[in-house]
Amino acid sequence: MNDDSVYDGLLGGDSSQWAFGTDFEDPLAGVDTTVPDGVHAAELAGLCLRLGDDALVLSQRLAEWCSRAPELEEDIALANFALDLLGQARLLLARAAAADPSIVPVLPEGSPVPAEDALAFFREAGQFRNVRMAEVPNGDFAHVVVRLLLFSLVRLATLERLTGSPDAVLAAIAAKGVKELTYHRDWAGRWFVTCAQGTDESRRRLLTALDQLWPLYDELFTTDDLRAGTDVVLDQVLAVAGVPRPQLAPLGGAGTHTEALSLMLAEMQVVARAHPMGRW
Amino acid sequence: MTTPLQAGFDATIARHDRIEPRDWMPDGYRRTLIRQIAQHAHSEIIGMQPEGNWISRAPSLRRKAILLAKVQDEAGHGLYLYSACETLGISRDELVELLLAGKQKYSSIFNYPTLSYADVGTIGWLVDGAAICNQVPLCRTSYGPYGRSMIRICKEEPFHQRQGYELLMTMMRGTGEQRAMVQESVDRFWWPSLMMFGPPDDKSPNSEQSMAWGIKRNSNDELRQKFVDMTVPQADALGITLPDPELRWNAERGHHDFGQPDWAELTAVIKGNGPCNTQRLAHRRAAHEDGAWVREAATAFAARQAEVAR
Numbered sequence: 001m002n003d004d005s006v007y008d009g010l011l012g013g014d015s016s017q018w019a020f021g022t023d024f025e026d027p028l029a030g031v032d033t034t035v036p037d038g039v040h041a042a043e044l045a046g047l048c049l050r051l052g053d054d055a056l057v058l059s060q061r062l063a064e065w066c067s068r069a070p071e072l073e074e075d076i077a078l079a080n081f082a083l084d085l086l087g088q089a090r091l092l093l094a095r096a097a098a099a100d101p102s103i104v105p106v107l108p109e110g111s112p113v114p115a116e117d118a119l120a121f122f123r124e125a126g127q128f129r130n131v132r133m134a135e136v137p138n139g140d141f142a143h144v145v146v147r148l149l150l151f152s153l154v155r156l157a158t159l160e161r162l163t164g165s166p167d168a169v170l171a172a173i174a175a176k177g178v179k180e181l182t183y184h185r186d187w188a189g190r191w192f193v194t195c196a197q198g199t200d201e202s203r204r205r206l207l208t209a210l211d212q213l214w215p216l217y218d219e220l221f222t223t224d225d226l227r228a229g230t231d232v233v234l235d236q237v238l239a240v241a242g243v244p245r246p247q248l249a250p251l252g253g254a255g256t257h258t259e260a261l262s263l264m265l266a267e268m269q270v271v272a273r274a275h276p277m278g279r280w
Numbered sequence: 281m282t283t284p285l286q287a288g289f290d291a292t293i294a295r296h297d298r299i300e301p302r303d304w305m306p307d308g309y310r311r312t313l314i315r316q317i318a319q320h321a322h323s324e325i326i327g328m329q330p331e332g333n334w335i336s337r338a339p340s341l342r343r344k345a346i347l348l349a350k351v352q353d354e355a356g357h358g359l360y361l362y363s364a365c366e367t368l369g370i371s372r373d374e375l376v377e378l379l380l381a382g383k384q385k386y387s388s389i390f391n392y393p394t395l396s397y398a399d400v401g402t403i404g405w406l407v408d409g410a411a412i413c414n415q416v417p418l419c420r421t422s423y424g425p426y427g428r429s430m431i432r433i434c435k436e437e438p439f440h441q442r443q444g445y446e447l448l449m450t451m452m453r454g455t456g457e458q459r460a461m462v463q464e465s466v467d468r469f470w471w472p473s474l475m476m477f478g479p480p481d482d483k484s485p486n487s488e489q490s491m492a493w494g495i496k497r498n499s500n501d502e503l504r505q506k507f508v509d510m511t512v513p514q515a516d517a518l519g520i521t522l523p524d525p526e527l528r529w530n531a532e533r534g535h536h537d538f539g540q541p542d543w544a545e546l547t548a549v550i551k552g553n554g555p556c557n558t559q560r561l562a563h564r565r566a567a568h569e570d571g572a573w574v575r576e577a578a579t580a581f582a583a584r585q586a587e588v589a590r
Contacts, residue, residue: 056341063335063348067328067563070571072355072362079352083345090341112454117340141574197584198577205573271339271397279454280340280397280447 027090027116031169033098039166045100046129048170049119050222051158052092053130056120057261058151059085060268064138074141077187081148084180091173093119099167112279113272121272125262132251133216135261142195142205146213149188149237154220156181157230189237196241210246218250293494298424301367309493312486313423314368315384316495321361322379322386324354326560330394331403339397346443347400353440357433364425380565387411388546389472391554398451398458398465404444406466406473406511412437413507414477422494445514452519459519466515467523474538475546477504483543508536 035041062082069075097104097115104115105122113121133151138144159181162174195206221227238245272278282290285304292299299305328351335351338344362372378384389407394400415437418430451458478484478500490496498506508527515522526539548554 060336063344066335066348066351067325067332067355068567068570070567070574072325072359074571074574075355076352076359079348079355083348083352086341086345086348090345093341113340120341121339141571194581195574195577198581199573201573202577202580267336271337275339275455275458277455278339278458279450280343 026114027094028098028169033095033169035099036166036168041099044167044170045096045103048092048096048099049103050129051155052089052096052119053128054134054151054155055085055092056089057128057130057264058134058147059083059089060264061134061138061147062144065144070141078144081184081187084177084184088173088177088180089120090116091176092170095167095169095173098169107276111276113276117272121269122276125257125265128257128261128265130257130261131216131219132256132258133213133220135264136213136216136258137260139209139212140205141191142202142209143212145188145191145195146206146209148184149192150213150217150234151220152181152184152188153230153234154217154226156185157226158222161226185233192237192243193241196243206241207243210243211248214246214248215251219254293422293492296420296422296494298427299422300424308489309495310368312490312493312495313426314365314370316490317361317365317368317426318370318375318378318384319386321358321365321375322384323390324358324361325379326386326390326564328354329560329563330390330392330556331400333394334397334400337397338400343400343447350404350440350443353436357436360429360432364429367425376568380561380568382552382561385550386560387476388549388554389476390560391549391556392468392472393555395468396461396465398448398461399469401444401447401451401462402465402469404440404442405448405514406444406469407476408437408441408444409511410473410476410507412441413503413510417497417503420497445518448518448520462518463520466520470523471541471545474504474507474541475543475549477501477507479543479546480540505535508538512536 035044059082062078062085065075065078066082067075069078093116094114097119101115103119105118107113107118107122133147136147156178159174159177163171163178165171165174192206195202197203221230235245286306289299289303289305289309292303299309331347331354332351335344335348338347362375365375366372375384379386389410394403412434415430415434419427419434421427421430448462451462478487481487481499481501484500487496487499491499512522512527512529524539526537528537530537549557552558
C-alpha cells in the first residue's frame with residue numbers, strides 16, 4: 001500500500017468520490033411517490049408518520065447505548081438496530097411528507113432542511129405519533145432486551161402485513177424492514193432466554209424489566225388481528241425461558257406520551273432548531 | 281552471544297518478513313507490541329466517547345446515521361485490535377483491566393472535549409487524518425496479526441476522514457454562524473492533532489528500538505511533517521485558517537515550516553491532567569461494571585447449555 005494513497009481524492013475530483021455524497025440526498029430519489037388511486041393520502045401519511053415516529057424514537061433510545069454496552073459485540077449489535085430503525089424512520093417520514101405535504105412544519109423561506117428532517121426536528125412532542133414503549137427512558141441491559149423483544153415482535157407482524165400495501169412505496173419500505181426486524185427479534189429473544197436462565201441476578205433483572213414494560217405492550221397493537229400471530233411467538237420465547245406471562249393491566253392513557261418524550265426531543269432537536277437555515 | 285532463536289528472529293526482521301504468533305520473539309518485542317496494540321485498541325474504544333457525545337444531537341437524520349455508523353466502526357476496530365493483541369498471550373479481559381487501572385494508555389487526543397457539532401467534522405478530518413498517517417505505515421509492521429488488522433482498519437479509516445471533511449465543507453457553505461463554528465473547532469483541535477504523532481524524535485525514548493524491530497517504520501517528526509504538508513491545501517480548500525503564525529511553505533526544503541505544539545501540555549495530558557481524562561475512564565468503567573452481571577449471565581448460561589449437551 002502506498003503511504004499517500006489514502007489521501008488521494010480528498011481534494012478535487014467530482015462529488016462521487018465521497019463516501020456519503022456531498023449534498024442532501026432525497027431518501028426516495030427516483031421513486032414515484034404519487035399516491036395510488038383508492039389510497040387516502042392523509043391516512044397513508046398518518047400511518048407512515050406513526051411507524052416512522054416509532055422507529056425514530058426507539059432508534060434514539062438505542063443509540064444512547066453506544067459505548068455503554070456490556071461487551072463490544074453487544075455495543076455493535078445495538079448500534080446496528082438503531083441504524084436499521086433510523087433508516088426506516090428516514091424513509092417513512094419522507095413517504096409521509098410526500099403523501100401529504102401539509103403535515104410538514106413550515107420553516108423560514110429558503111431553508112435547506114429536507115422534509116423528513118423538518119418532521120423529525122421541528123415538531124413538538126405532542127405532534128409525535130409514537131407509542132410509549134419506544135420513548136420510555138433506558139434502564140439496564142435487561143430492559144433493552146425486553147423492550148426490543150416486545151417492540152420488534154409487533155412491528156415485524158405489522159410490517160409483514162404492509163408488504164402487501166396498495167402503496168408500492170410503503171410496501172417496499174416494509175419489505176426492507178421485515179428482514180431487519182427479524183434479526184432484532186431473534187437477538188432479543190436469545191438474550192431474553194439467556195437472562196432468564198443465566199444467574200439469579202439476571203433472572204431477577206429480566207422479570208423486573210418485563211413487569212415495567214408489559215403494561216405498555218397492549219398499546220403496540222393498532223389492530224387486534226395482529227395479536228394471534230404475535231402471541232404464538234411470544235409464548236414460545238416465554239416457554240423456553242421459563243417465564244410466566246405477566247398478568248398486568250395495560251397502562252392507562254394510550255395514545256398520549258410520557259414526560260420523557262419532550263426531554264428526549266429537547267436534546268435531539270437542539271442543534272437543528274438553533275440553525276433552521278443551516279446546511280449539514 | 282546470539283542464540284539461534286534470536287538469529288532467526290533477526291533474520292526475519294532483516295528480510296522485512298512478518299513475525300507470526302507461534303514464532304519465537306524476544307520478551308521486549310512482545311512487551312512493546314502488547315503495549316502498542318493495546319494502546320491502539322483502547323484508543324478506538326475510548327475514542328467512541330467524544331464523537332458519541334453528539335449522536336443524540338446530530339442535526340439531520342443523515343448525519344445521525346453517518347455518525348452512529350462511524351462510532352460503531354470504532355468498536356469494530358477495537359475488536360480487531362484486541363484480537364490481534366490476544367495472539368501475544370494476553371486476554372481481552374486483562375487488557376480492559378489494565379486500561380481501567382490506568383496501567384495502559386490510550387491516545388491523548390480523546391482527553392479533549394467535543395464542544396460543538398463541527399467537532400465531529402474536525403475529528404474526522406484532522407484526528408482521523410493524523411491516525412491514518414500513523415497507521416498506513418503500520419500495515420507493513422513486522423508483527424503479522426497487527427499488520428493485517430491495520431490493513432483492514434486502513435481500508436475503513438478514509439471513509440471516516442471523508443465524512444468529517446465533507447461535513448466541514450457542507451457547513452462552510454451554510455450560514456456565517458456555521459462557518460464560525462468550523463473555524464473555532466479547528467482552532468481547538470489543530471495543536472492536539474499535531475501532538476498525536478508523539479514527542480519530537482530527540483525526546484521519544486522508545487522509538488529507536490521500535491524502528492529496529494520493524495514495529496515502527498517512520499519517525500514521529502517525519503509523520504508530523506507529512507501530515508502538515510497534506511493538511512495545508514485541504515485547509516485552504518475549506519476556507520479556514522490553521523492557527524499557527526509560523527506556518528509557511530519552505531521551497532528550499534520542499535515542505536511546510538510550522539510551529540511546535542506545547543509539549544508540556546502533551547506531558548500533562550498523558551499524566552492524566554487533560555480536560556477529560558477522568559471523565560473518559562469513568563465512563564468506560566461504568567459501562568464495564570454495569571455490564572458485569574450480563575457477562576456473568578452469558579457465561580453461566582453457556583455452561584448450562586454445555587452441560588445439557590453432554
